Amino acid sequence: MFLPFDYQSPKSLKECLKLISENENAHILAGGTDLIVNIRSGKIIPQLVVDIKNISELSDIKKTDNYIEIGSLTTMNQITKSSLLKGAYYLLSYAASIMGCYEIRNRATIGGNIINASPGAETLNPLVVLSAKVVLESTSGQRILSIEEFVCGPNKTEIKKNELLTKILIPIVNEEADGVYMRRQRVKGMDLASVNCAIFITNKSDIKKRKIKISFGTVTPKPYRPIKVEQLLENNKITKNLILESVKIINSEINPRTTSLRASPEYKKFMIEYFLVEGLKKILGEINVN
Amino acid sequence: MSIKIQFKLNGEEKNFYVKPNMTLLELIREKAHLTGTKHGCGNGECGACTIIMNGEPVRSCLILAVEADGKEIITIEGISPQNLTELQKAFIDEGAIQCGFCTPGFIMAGEALFKKTQKPSDDEIKESLSGHLCRCTGYEPIFNAFKKVAKK
Numbered sequence: 496m497f498l499p500f501d502y503q504s505p506k507s508l509k510e511c512l513k514l515i516s517e518n519e520n521a522h523i524l525a526g527g528t529d530l531i532v533n534i535r536s537g538k539i540i541p542q543l544v545v546d547i548k549n550i551s552e553l554s555d556i557k558k559t560d561n562y563i564e565i566g567s568l569t570t571m572n573q574i575t576k577s578s579l580l581k582g583a584y585y586l587l588s589y590a591a592s593i594m595g596c597y598e599i600r601n602r603a604t605i606g607g608n609i610i611n612a613s614p615g616a617e618t619l620n621p622l623v624v625l626s627a628k629v630v631l632e633s634t635s636g637q638r639i640l641s642i643e644e645f646v647c648g649p650n651k652t653e654i655k656k657n658e659l660l661t662k663i664l665i666p667i668v669n670e671e672a673d674g675v676y677m678r679r680q681r682v683k684g685m686d687l688a689s690v691n692c693a694i695f696i697t698n699k700s701d702i703k704k705r706k707i708k709i710s711f712g713t714v715t716p717k718p719y720r721p722i723k724v725e726q727l728l729e730n731n732k733i734t735k736n737l738i739l740e741s742v743k744i745i746n747s748e749i750n751p752r753t754t755s756l757r758a759s760p761e762y763k764k765f766m767i768e769y770f771l772v773e774g775l776k777k778i779l780g781e782i783n784v785n
Numbered sequence: 786m787s788i789k790i791q792f793k794l795n796g797e798e799k800n801f802y803v804k805p806n807m808t809l810l811e812l813i814r815e816k817a818h819l820t821g822t823k824h825g826c827g828n829g830e831c832g833a834c835t836i837i838m839n840g841e842p843v844r845s846c847l848i849l850a851v852e853a854d855g856k857e858i859i860t861i862e863g864i865s866p867q868n869l870t871e872l873q874k875a876f877i878d879e880g881a882i883q884c885g886f887c888t889p890g891f892i893m894a895g896e897a898l899f900k901k902t903q904k905p906s907d908d909e910i911k912e913s914l915s916g917h918l919c920r921c922t923g924y925e926p927i928f929n930a931f932k933k934v935a936k937k
Binding site: 532546 | 828911
């Protein structure tokens with residue numbers, strides 16, 4: 496049994512926002528797969544747990560004119576099954592499908608995965624390369640931030656105490672686009688990512704118009720975007736030299752922790768080249784980089 | 786503060802008064818006295834506490850008891866109270882049980898899997914086993930037991 500706390504389960508968003516604006520030490524309970532673990536370990540000692548699972552408007556995926564809108568309470572299994580997250584957006588659904596194990600995915604939510612902001616979080620790299628935004632609501636209104644601005648570091652985001660993450664917005668891509676998500680972990684079954692990477696390319700067959708977005712996980716405290724490398728690869732023919740130069744730039748910018756339990760800095764640095772080559776190959780087809 | 790909750794446990798309507806800081810696993814074991822569901826790691830990693838809630842397998846150690854209000858819950862005791870299921874028989878035939886601590890979790894995962902698909906592929910079986918730890922068997926006999934049921 497944990498230290499005592501109070502529990503509220505608001506039925507509407509309005510009720511929930513009022514509750515968290517009035518209670519400094521309220522903690523949001525979504526899927527619970529991080530919160531309960533943190534309460535058990537003593538990392539979080541809540542006075543009030545606000546269970547948001549009864550706010551039905553937070554758990555669906557829908558398409559609007561400009562965005563695919565994912566409610567923050569949408570579970571990993573719902574994301575995996577969604578017919579809206581296919582094609583160019585499949586990388587997000589794939590990332591959700593390999594997170595934890597089936598039972599965890601039945602509870603774990605995308606909002607929780609973002610707020611927990613683990614450096615290896617499964618959904619963060621795909622969301623970064625898809626240029627996703629988060630919608631934060633409070634009694635005083637709404638703010639929208641890009642996922643890159645929002646996530647600051649392990650367990651740290653820009654969210655304020657009185658705000659609730661309600662939606663994730665994924666811009667609809669009208670151009671030809673494709674993406675890939677890759678990860679390595681210590682064991683093949685259920686494990687956290689040791690190092691992971693997402694790549695998203697628009698206009699892949701037109702080298703002049705091509706746009707590339709890349710994001711790596713666990714190599715810096717928050718998802719790392721090698722912007723110089725994106726620009727380098729975007730409108731140039733991809734060659735062995737270009738890849739080697741990209742790897743050099745990335746390795747000069749990243750600083751993986753030596754104390755990481757999951758992979759050494761050497762391994763993470765080694766994986767950069769592998770992910771770059773494999774990811775580009777998967778999206779662009781055969782590229783000659785030998 | 787205690788909160789009154791009502792839910793269906795293995796087919797029977799139940800009422801409990803629970804404190805918010807009690808997990809569903811504690812409620813099942815200590816208040817409902819159904820000790821088939823095991824407390825392993827307490828962090829959602831080992832799978833020993835797996836139950837079926839509203840038709841889907843979940844980790845009862847990561848759910849608060851209050852969250853069970855209005856739900857339908859099935860534990861290992863409730864899947865087939867009179868006879869052994871095909872999967873339970875296959876576990877015995879294949880020697881998939883040694884100490885037995887992890888077994889209820891595996892059986893619940895199997896229940897959910899076979900409800901979704903009667904003939905799961907090897908990969909689907911492995912996927913369903915992947916969230917469960919067994920320190921005795923080396924998983925092979927457990928996989929074989931699942932295979933045996935999948936073939937029928």
